[in-house]
Amino acid sequence: MTIKLPHAASVAKNPTQEEMRAWTLEYMPRIIETEFGNLSYKAEMTARLAKSTFFVDDDEAFKPAMTRAEFDDWSAKQDAYIADKDMILIEGYIGPDPSFRTASRLYMEKTTANIPAMMQQLFFPKDDEWEPEFTVIYTPGLMAPGKSDDRLIAVDHKNYVTRVFGSDYFGEAKMGGLRMWNHFVFEKGGLALHSGLKTFPDVDGEEKVALILGLSGTGKTTTTFRQQLGSLPVQDDFVALFPGGKVYSSENGCFAKTFGLDEDDEPTIYGGTTRPDAWLENTHTEDDGSVDFFDDSYTRNGRSTFPLANIRHRDPNNLPPVNFLLLLNRNENIIPAVAKLKREQAAAYFMLGETKGTSAGGASEAGKSLRVPGTNPFFFTNDAVQGNRLLELLETMPDLEVYLMSTGRVGGEDDDDRSKKVKIRHSSAIVQGIAEGSITWEEDPDFGYYVATDVPGFDDPELLQPRRLYESQGRSDEYEAIVTQLQSERKAFLRTFPGLDQSVIDAV
Numbered sequence: 010m011t012i013k014l015p016h017a018a019s020v021a022k023n024p025t026q027e028e029m030r031a032w033t034l035e036y037m038p039r040i041i042e043t044e045f046g047n048l049s050y051k052a053e054m055t056a057r058l059a060k061s062t063f064f065v066d067d068d069e070a071f072k073p074a075m076t077r078a079e080f081d082d083w084s085a086k087q088d089a090y091i092a093d094k095d096m097i098l099i100e101g102y103i104g105p106d107p108s109f110r111t112a113s114r115l116y117m118e119k120t121t122a123n124i125p126a127m128m129q130q131l132f133f134p135k136d137d138e139w140e141p142e143f144t145v146i147y148t149p150g151l152m153a154p155g156k157s158d159d160r161l162i163a164v165d166h167k168n169y170v171t172r173v174f175g176s177d178y179f180g181e182a183k184m185g186g187l188r189m190w191n192h193f194v195f196e197k198g199g200l201a202l203h204s205g206l207k208t209f210p211d212v213d214g215e216e217k218v219a220l221i222l223g224l225s226g227t228g229k230t231t232t233t234f235r236q237q238l239g240s241l242p243v244q245d246d247f248v249a250l251f252p253g254g255k256v257y258s259s260e261n262g263c264f265a266k267t268f269g270l271d272e273d274d275e276p277t278i279y280g281g282t283t284r285p286d287a288w289l290e291n292t293h294t295e296d297d298g299s300v301d302f303f304d305d306s307y308t309r310n311g312r313s314t315f316p317l318a319n320i321r322h323r324d325p326n327n328l329p330p331v332n333f334l335l336l337l338n339r340n341e342n343i344i345p346a347v348a349k350l351k352r353e354q355a356a357a358y359f360m361l362g363e364t365k366g367t368s369a370g371g372a373s374e375a376g377k378s379l380r381v382p383g384t385n386p387f388f389f390t391n392d393a394v395q396g397n398r399l400l401e402l403l404e405t406m407p408d409l410e411v412y413l414m415s416t417g418r419v420g421g422e423d424d425d426d427r428s429k430k431v432k433i434r435h436s437s438a439i440v441q442g443i444a445e446g447s448i449t450w451e452e453d454p455d456f457g458y459y460v461a462t463d464v465p466g467f468d469d470p471e472l473l474q475p476r477r478l479y480e481s482q483g484r485s486d487e488y489e490a491i492v493t494q495l496q497s498e499r500k501a502f503l504r505t506f507p508g509l510d511q512s513v514i515d516a517v
Contacts, residue, residue: 012144014116017096021119024097026129026286030332032097032122034071037173041294046285049294050123050285054178055308060157061176064389065165071389072364078173081165083153087172090151094120100139101132101261103190105325109249109257111193113143113186115294121149127179127288127314130262143193145185166192166389179290179312185265187247190259195389199251200398203385204235206243206258208323209444217327217444218256220248223337224364224384226310228416231433232266232337234277234320236424237441241323242277252405254330263320267292268313270302274433281315288314324407333443336384339365341416343475343491346431346467347370347439348413349450349459355403357409357516359383360509361499365417380502393506396513412443415460419475420482431472455492456517 014020021028027510030048033040037049064071065080067256097117104110112134124147124488153174160175162185171185187201194201205221219240223229230245249257259320265278267289272279281287292311293304336358339343350358362381382392383399403409416436421428442448442464450459461473471478479488499517503509 011141012168014423015091016089018093019095022098029122029126036120042293042298043300044298045283047287052177052291054182055310057418058181061160062162083348094248097125099125099129100135103186103259103503104257105133106257111142112139114141115145115182117147123181128182130314130316133261143186143189144170149177190388192389194249199249201235202250204248205229205242205245206248207233209238209240217332219333220331221335222384224381227337227339227364231275236435238444243323245327254406255365256328258325262314262316265313267302268309277320281320282313284298314448319512335414337411337414337416338363340415341418341422344415345460347474348463350411353516356396356400356513358413359399374461393509397510400510419472420478438464
């Protein structure tokens with residue numbers, strides 16, 4: 010069903026980047042042209058508004074839910090608001106492959122032109138076959154009194170429409186489409202994964218594919234774009250996985266975190282972000298246009314968008330089946346830099362989604378230990394459904410290798426001088442070792458997965474086997490206590506999902 014767009018005073022349909030840049034400079038007071046020639050916006054919102062997001066569902070199968078009647082009331086208010094506004098309409102596809110792509114559009118107030126400009130960089134271009142399937146209607150100027158933060162994101166999966174009220178954060182436009190895509194992919198028999206995607210040219214001429222799953226801020230984009238063995242990124246955020254390991258990408262651009270962005274550690278992302286056609290949001294920018302990627306006085310959730318065409322990448326069409334699935338977490342105790350999971354453990358650690366929260370999830374999550382099933386905070390219903398779907402898909406991929414990777418610390422938090430950081434170069438050596446099959450493994454006696462005894466180019470065995478660090482520091486009792494705690498907490502957590510396959514719970 011195609012939804013008719015609300016009437017507006019005027020509609021600029023698929024304007025150019027240059028036109029939207031001009032409107033941004035004209036209408037938006039917190040815009041600064043940077044030293045790189047691109048535009049930087051300081052948004053009022055610094056993260057997505059999880060507590061303000063509701064799914065339209067009278068039966069409350071989706072969580073959290075709002076009734077159809079309430080959604081219709083809010084829709085009428087938004088339509089009335091738009092009636093005398095100037096709007097921008099951006100049209101394109103989520104995904105490039107004609108066999109699986111979703112025609113999508115963003116309908117946005119002209120006074121916040123940076124958001125449609127950023128969205129245009131992520132959409133694949135429309136063609137003559139384009140007919141709208143997903144619609145995001147977005148009004149930053151219209152608040153939602155009575156809702157959390159007086160803002161609202163209302164998601165209607167029946168008609169694939171998302172309505173956004175009051176936020177000026179680009180992520181609500183991006184996730185407005187991808188949140189609906191989660192549901193759409195599941196209905197088609199697949200599973201949408203919050204995942205980067207990269208390929209490796211094999212020495213025997215067989216291309217290999219890796220998925221890198223992680224909550225925002227765990228290093229997903231960095232791991233995806235860091236090169237090993239001639240690897241090329243395909244995209245950095247959401248992919249659709251189908252039986253047999255068939256995978257489809259979703260975005261034609263990159264939405265990258267900019268806090269801590271270093272030209273030496275992340276040259277690809279740095280190069281894409283510092284071009285004149287990139288867009289910056291909540292990245293610290295002085296009045297004179299100078300950018301400080303290490304200043305977090307406003308937020309650590311600074312972002313940039315840029316087209317994948319601006320960097321070396323692998324064409325997203327005709328991808329071979331997936332070979333590797335890497336589950337990223339950001340922990341601070343006894344999780345090794347890498348662990349190879351047995352088949353029965355893969356769905357369990359996917360469901361655990363253990364990590365340290367970052368500013369991407371808002372102030373309520375930053376710095377806290379979290380468990381987010383599938384590392385996907387945008388799933389639409391009981392997360393047992395996605396755990397069971399992954400089990401089904403794994404049965405069709407007998408050769409898939411699954412790994413757990415920590416991008417955090419071992420032995421304690423940042424301010425604990427006994428702890429050690431898993432650095433970007435460590436993670437890069439691990440990814441290369443996985444791709445070329447050069448890591449040696451032994452079974453961990455406590456958790457049953459395999460830990461590495463040797464990784465070429467990796468200089469610290471205590472990051473590979475955290476028990477060694479704790480033993481060397483006389484902290485063996487602390488290590489054993491954490492083992493017992495994790496084993497108990499993990500089973501208890503997995504039992505909270507009604508209907509989750511018992512084999513997933515038993516695996517931990």
